[in-house]
Structure formats: C-alpha cells, structure tokens
Amino acid sequence: MGKKTIIPFGPQHPVLPEPLHLDLVVEDEKVVEAVPQIGFVHRGLEKLTETHDYNQFIYIAERICGICAFGHSMGYAETIESLMHVEIPPRAQYLRVILHELSRMHSHILWLGLAADAFGYESLFMHCWRLRERILDIFEMTTGGRVILSAVVVGGMVRDISNEMLADVRTRVQSIHDEYQQICNTFLNDSSVQSRLVGVGVIEHDDAVSLGMVGPFARASNVNNDVRSLGNGGYGQLSDFQPTLDSGCDCYARVKVRLQEVSQSARIIDEMISHIPDGDISVKVKGSPEAGAQAANTLEQPRGECYYYALGNGTKYLDRMRMRTPTSQNLAGMAQALAGCDLADVNMIVLTIDPCISCTER
Amino acid sequence: MGCFKLAHMTLHSLFSHPDTVCYPAQTKPVPSGLKGHIVNDVSTCIMCGICAKTCPSGALTVDRKAGTWTINRFRCVQCGSCVRACPKGSLSMDPNYQKPSRHMYDDVVTKSIPDSKDAKA
Amino acid sequence: MTRSISFTDIALDKLVPLAQEKHDGGWRCIQMHCVTTDNGIDLTYTFDQDGVMENYRVRGVQESVDVPSLQPFFISLFPFENEANELFGVNIVNMKIDFGGHLYALAQSKPMTIISPAQKAAKDKAAKIARAKAAKAAKANISADGGKQASSARSSQDSANAAIPADLQEKLNHMSPEKAQKVRDAIAKRTEKQDQHSSASSSLQKSTNESSKSTTKEGK
Numbered sequence: 001m002g003k004k005t006i007i008p009f010g011p012q013h014p015v016l017p018e019p020l021h022l023d024l025v026v027e028d029e030k031v032v033e034a035v036p037q038i039g040f041v042h043r044g045l046e047k048l049t050e051t052h053d054y055n056q057f058i059y060i061a062e063r064i065c066g067i068c069a070f071g072h073s074m075g076y077a078e079t080i081e082s083l084m085h086v087e088i089p090p091r092a093q094y095l096r097v098i099l100h101e102l103s104r105m106h107s108h109i110l111w112l113g114l115a116a117d118a119f120g121y122e123s124l125f126m127h128c129w130r131l132r133e134r135i136l137d138i139f140e141m142t143t144g145g146r147v148i149l150s151a152v153v154v155g156g157m158v159r160d161i162s163n164e165m166l167a168d169v170r171t172r173v174q175s176i177h178d179e180y181q182q183i184c185n186t187f188l189n190d191s192s193v194q195s196r197l198v199g200v201g202v203i204e205h206d207d208a209v210s211l212g213m214v215g216p217f218a219r220a221s222n223v224n225n226d227v228r229s230l231g232n233g234g235y236g237q238l239s240d241f242q243p244t245l246d247s248g249c250d251c252y253a254r255v256k257v258r259l260q261e262v263s264q265s266a267r268i269i270d271e272m273i274s275h276i277p278d279g280d281i282s283v284k285v286k287g288s289p290e291a292g293a294q295a296a297n298t299l300e301q302p303r304g305e306c307y308y309y310a311l312g313n314g315t316k317y318l319d320r321m322r323m324r325t326p327t328s329q330n331l332a333g334m335a336q337a338l339a340g341c342d343l344a345d346v347n348m349i350v351l352t353i354d355p356c357i358s359c360t361e362r
Numbered sequence: 363m364g365c366f367k368l369a370h371m372t373l374h375s376l377f378s379h380p381d382t383v384c385y386p387a388q389t390k391p392v393p394s395g396l397k398g399h400i401v402n403d404v405s406t407c408i409m410c411g412i413c414a415k416t417c418p419s420g421a422l423t424v425d426r427k428a429g430t431w432t433i434n435r436f437r438c439v440q441c442g443s444c445v446r447a448c449p450k451g452s453l454s455m456d457p458n459y460q461k462p463s464r465h466m467y468d469d470v471v472t473k474s475i476p477d478s479k480d481a482k483a
Numbered sequence: 484m485t486r487s488i489s490f491t492d493i494a495l496d497k498l499v500p501l502a503q504e505k506h507d508g509g510w511r512c513i514q515m516h517c518v519t520t521d522n523g524i525d526l527t528y529t530f531d532q533d534g535v536m537e538n539y540r541v542r543g544v545q546e547s548v549d550v551p552s553l554q555p556f557f558i559s560l561f562p563f564e565n566e567a568n569e570l571f572g573v574n575i576v577n578m579k580i581d582f583g584g585h586l587y588a589l590a591q592s593k594p595m596t597i598i599s600p601a602q603k604a605a606k607d608k609a610a611k612i613a614r615a616k617a618a619k620a621a622k623a624n625i626s627a628d629g630g631k632q633a634s635s636a637r638s639s640q641d642s643a644n645a646a647i648p649a650d651l652q653e654k655l656n657h658m659s660p661e662k663a664q665k666v667r668d669a670i671a672k673r674t675e676k677q678d679q680h681s682s683a684s685s686s687l688q689k690s691t692n693e694s695s696k697s698t699t700k701e702g703k
Contacts, residue, residue: 130381150440
C-alpha cells in the first residue's frame with residue numbers, strides 16, 4: 001500500500017492552453033483522484049449586458065475565447081434574431097456556415113498541435129500550427145481579422161465575400177487539406193504516437209451518457225449528439241450530414257474523431273461554396289426585444305454543444321444573456337477519466353477534452 | 363507501422379522557402395480584405411457624436427463645442443460599428459498595418475465649426 | 484430530427500420529481516442558470532432529448548429558501564450550481580461536488596445581484612412607457628363609440644406621429660430613451676395645441692415644419 005501524495009497541476013503549465021488547477025492525489029505514479037478547480041479567468045462578462053446594448057454586446061461575446069470566437073458571435077446573433085423574430089437572408093446563412101466550418105478546422109488543427117505537444121512531439125506541433133496559419137490567412141483575406149473576426153452582426157453579416165474570393169478560398173482549403181493528409185498519417189499510423197494514445201483515459205459509452213458529456217469527447221465514446229444534425233440555420237441546406245462517431249472510447253479515438261471532422265468540414269465548405277445563393281447579406285434590425293421575451297439556441301462549436309439564452313426587458317439592454325459552453329459539461333468527464341491513470345498521462349487526458357477554460361468561466 | 367511518419371514533411375520544409383518573414387527588415391504583404399484602423403474625413407464630419415455612442419469599447423470622444431474628434435486607438439477593437447453608424451459617411455477604415463508605439467496616446471482631429479448665425483447670413 | 488424549444492414555469496417543490504422523471508427517461512440536462520429579478524432569483528433548468536429542448540423556470544427564489552441540488556441525477560451540473568451559489572447567492576443544498584463558496588475568488592459577494600443605477604433607471608423608464616401605452620390603448624378601446632377626449636387623444640397621437648419626419652425618427656432611435664420620450668412628448672403637446680387652435684391643414688403643416696426644426700436643434 002503506497003503513500004498518497006498530492007501533486008498540484010496548473011494553473012501555469014506548459015501543456016495547458018488556459019489556466020486550470022488540478023489537485024492530483026497520487027499513489028506510486030498512479031493517480032487515484034483528481035479535484036479540478038477553475039476560476040482563474042473569470043471576468044464577469046455576462047454582467048456587461050447592463051452597460052452594453054444588444055448590438056454592442058456581440059463584440060464582447062466574441063472575446064470570451066480566442067479559439068471559439070466566431071462560434072460565439074454566430075450563436076449570440078442567432079439567439080437575438082430568434083428573440084426579435086428576425087429572418088436573415090439565405091446568403092448570410094451560408095456565409096456564416098462557411099466561416100464557422102473554417103473556424104472548426106482551425107480549432108481542431110490547433111488542438112492537434114497541442115495534443116502532439118502534450119506527448120512531446122514538438123515538430124508535429126509546429127507543422128500543425130504552420131498549417132493553421134494558412135487558415136488564419138484566409139480569415140484575414142475575407143473578414144479582415146485573424147482570430148477575432150467581427151464579421152457577424154445581429155441581422156446578418158458585416159461584409160460580403162465575393163464569388164471570386166470564395167473560389168479562391170475553395171482552392172486554398174483544398175491545398176490545406178492535401179497537406180493535412182500527412183499530419184493525419186502521422187497521428188494515426190506512427191507507432192510512437194500510438195503508444196501514447198491507445199488505451200489511455202477510457203470512458204465507456206454508458207458513463208459518457210450519464211456524465212452528460214458533449215462534443216468530440218463524447219462522440220469518441222459513440223454518443224450521437226451533434227447539433228448540426230438538427231439542421232438549424234445554414235446547416236439545414238447540407239445534402240447529407242452524418243456525425244463522426246467512433247467506439248474506441250480512449251484518447252486515440254478522440255484524436256481520430258477530430259482528424260475526421262477536419263476533413264468533413266473541408267467537404268462542407270466545398271459544398272456550401274458550390275451552392276451559395278446570391279442576394280443581400282443583412283437585414284436592418286430596429287427597436288428592442290419585448291419585455292419578458294425569451295429565446296434559447298444551441299450551436300455545435302468545435303468543442304461541443306454550446307447553449308445560448310437571452311431574456312429581454314423592453315429596453316435595448318438585455319436582462320440576461322447566458323452562454324453555456326461545452327467545456328463546463330466535460331469537466332465531470334475529465335475528472336472521471338483521470339481517476340486511475342498514470343501520472344505521465346495526465347497531460348494527454350486533460351487535453352483530450354479540449355479545455356477552453358475562458359469559455360467556461362467567462 | 364513504423365516511426366517517423368513525418369519524414370516527408372520534414373525534408374520538404376528543410377529545402378523550401380520559410381513561412382516567416384524577417385520583420386522589421388521585411389514586412390508581410392497586406393491582404394486585400396484587412397480591416398486596418400479608423401480614419402475620419404473631418405471636412406464632412408458634423409460632430410454629431412453618434413459614433414461615440416455606438417462604440418462598444420468607448421474609444422471615441424466627440425466634443426462638439428471645441429470641434430474635436432478624438433480616438434484612443436488602444437481601446438479601438440476595429441469592429442466597424444462607427445463606420446456603419448456615421449450618418450455622413452466621414453468615417454472609413456484604412457487597410458494598413460500600424461507600427462508599434464512606445465507610448466499610449468490619443469489621436470485628436472480638430473475641425474472649426476462655423477457659427478450657425480454666420481452660416482445663415 | 485427536428486428541433487423544438489419550449490419554455491415552462493414550474494414550482495420549486497416540483498423540481499426533484501421532474502429531475503427524476505427526466506433522468507429515468509434518458510434526457511440530458513444541458514444547463515442551469517439564474518436571472519436576477521425584482522422578486523428574487525429565477526432558476527432555469529434545460530433538458531434535451533433528440534432535438535426537443537425544454538426549459539423549466541422556477542420563479543422568485545429567495546436567499547433563505549433551500550433549493551435541492553440536482554447533482555445526484557446529473558453530475559455535470561456541478562459548475563453551474565456552484566456558480567449560482569457564488570454569483571447569485573442561491574442556497575443549494577446536498578451538492579455532491581461543493582466548492583463551499585470558493586469557486587471564484589470574488590472581490591464582492593453575489594455580484595450578479597447588484598443592479599447599477601443607470602440600468603435601473605432605463606428599466607423603470609421602459610416600464611413607465613409600456614404602462615402609459617397600455618393605458619392609452621385601453622382608454623381608446625373603451626370610448627371607441629364616441630367621446631371627444633378619446634378621438635382627440637388618438638388624433639393628437641396620430642398627428643404627433645405624422646409630425647415626426649423619417650430622419651428625426653432615425654435620430655430618436657439613436658437617442659437615450661429619456662431624451663427620445665421628452666422630444667416625442669414635446670411634439671405631441673405642440674401638435675395638440677395646434678389642433679385645438681386651428682382647423683386649416685396648411686397652418687398645421689407650417690407649424691409641424693417649425694416644430695421639427697426646433698426639436699432637431701434640441702435633439703443634437
């Protein structure tokens with residue numbers, strides 16, 4: 001019977017993209033229990049609805065997180081449009097889906113780089129991020145920003161992307177995807193990578209359901225919960241959408257699900273660009289939400305399902321704006337996966353939930 | 363199933379052009395769609411102050427009496443709300459990268475507004 | 484799968500039976516959040532299954548009331564219940580994972596329950612305007628058969644609205660609610676006076692032009 005020690009992990013740690021503190025109760029290199037603690041990035045952003053009206057708040061919603069920035073602005077805009085009963089033009093819906101899928105590609109490639117860094121493969125990390133730079137160049141060319149795009153307003157989009165530019169985007173995405181195949185090959189078939197990923201951090205299907213996990217973290221345990229299947233907004237125009245599922249239940253399966261989702265996003269972008277209709281990109285939104293009006297909305301962000309809720313009170317300031325992000329649902333799953341693992345695997349398991357702690361704490 | 367599957371990519375990047383530029387000796391070519399920074403064409407500006415009210419970060423100050431339009435570029439988030447809200451279209455975005463600065467400062471543009479009685483006469 | 488969203492109000496004592504029912508039926512609990520209102524805190528719980536999303540709201544929970552935790556059924560609610568406890572002061576009991584009020588290191592306790600004076604003033608003004616509108620509509624409906632008062636109120640309202648040109652309307656939308664209401668009241672009063680003094684439409688046209696010019700100066 002070994003002695004139990006408590007090793008603190010974080011909040012400053014090279015492998016963590018955002019501050020998270022874990023107290024690892026360790027017995028002879030095996031983690032017995034992990035107690036998470038968050039709260040290092042709490043900025044109280046939801047209180048800013050008091051001083052910023054519903055048009056200004058979208059810029060705050062974007063800045064909750066750098067990686068999921070576009071997702072938050074799109075989800076917020078959709079919620080307010082539903083609150084005020086505004087229909088946006090079809091071209092704006094298509095453009096939003098195209099930018100959101102590009103955002104998903106960039107987020108997953110960023111995560112793949114971090115995962116490679118977590119088990120020590122630095123050169124793979126750098127190649128992933130070099131590839132991601134090309135997606136950020138696409139963002140800069142189309143919307144003017146690299147990370148915070150500010151491309152969405154309540155009522156549609158800020159500026160149009162011309163059809164010539166969309167054709168250019170399509171060729172670029174194709175060439176990024178061709179180079180991406182080599183990264184896929186390394187993650188899936190390299191034996192040194194496999195020895196770090198296979199059989200690590202297993203969460204069975206039933207546990208995944210009872211813990212309420214969302215996103216690729218849950219889809220790797222064969223839980224079908226992709227919000228894009230509901231066909232909301234531009235996603236309803238897709239000819240055929242099947243969520244990416246895998247029944248491996250371990251870290252290798254989660255890496256595989258995200259790898260396949262990047263390819264799926266490239267296909268979605270291709271299809272959306274081929275079928276985008278011409279027309280306006282925004283409608284003018286006047287007035288304020290009615291008093292007591294409520295609206296709720298979900299969106300499939302790269303990390304999982306994100307829930308938005310808005311409550312109006314008759315003025316242009318919202319009474320309440322709630323953004324529930326996927327990582328807060330996955331924290332319980334992470335604590336479960338950490339119980340019983342090796343100390344060396346802690347990095348990998350913490351990273352496989354794709355932690356976006358700034359989103360969790362707002 | 364062997365190791366070092368990244369061989370092809372590594373060898374390719376050994377012999378190809380680097381993705382980085384030697385800043386500040388070289389600068390990155392400015393993409394066409396860049397947002398850039400806010401510029402005010404003060405000859406058409408009427409000092410109404412709508413831009414200052416619309417700004418989500420409070421970067422703009424308009425003093426109608428003194429005839430000044432001030433922007434704190436360090437607070438500006440380049441969202442473009444002021445450009446869209448301006449009733450006279452005097453605000454626009456100049457798509458160029460800014461140079462880094464050692465001090466924080468406010469950009470002030472002054473316009474003398476003729477007295478309304480004189481204008482009528 | 485198609486999506487449907489619903490909002491329902493329930494009582495606090497029905498919360499645990501609802502959670503039991505949803506848990507047994509295989510629903511997922513998506514989230515839980517709080518809203519500060521004048522009557523206490525409103526808690527909203529959201530459940531989802533196959534695209535059907537149901538939001539249940541418990542109204543007006545006071546700090547002294549014990550709210551039963553749903554963590555025994557849905558452990559993934561622990562961040563939200565701890566957050567509700569710290570930011571809103573809701574007293575949730577029987578939590579499985581309880582941070583004891585130390586989830587966030589806050590400088591001020593229950594920060595989300597503090598309403599700034601500016602927002603309170605804006606809300607009160609909006610409520611006043613809504614009440615005045617409702618009262619006017621009720622009056623107009625009651626005396627729809629006759630009554631000079633109702634018809635003059637309606638006509639002054641109509642002419643007041645017609646007296647506001649489109650560009651001034653645009654400016655009023657950008658103004659703060661208090662100022663916009665002052666401008667609208669001034670125009671309404673002016674046009675009502677003109678209605679009473681003259682009957683010729685040409686003189687009405689002249690005076691509305693004058694009033695819009697002067698209020699344009701005032702508005703800027």
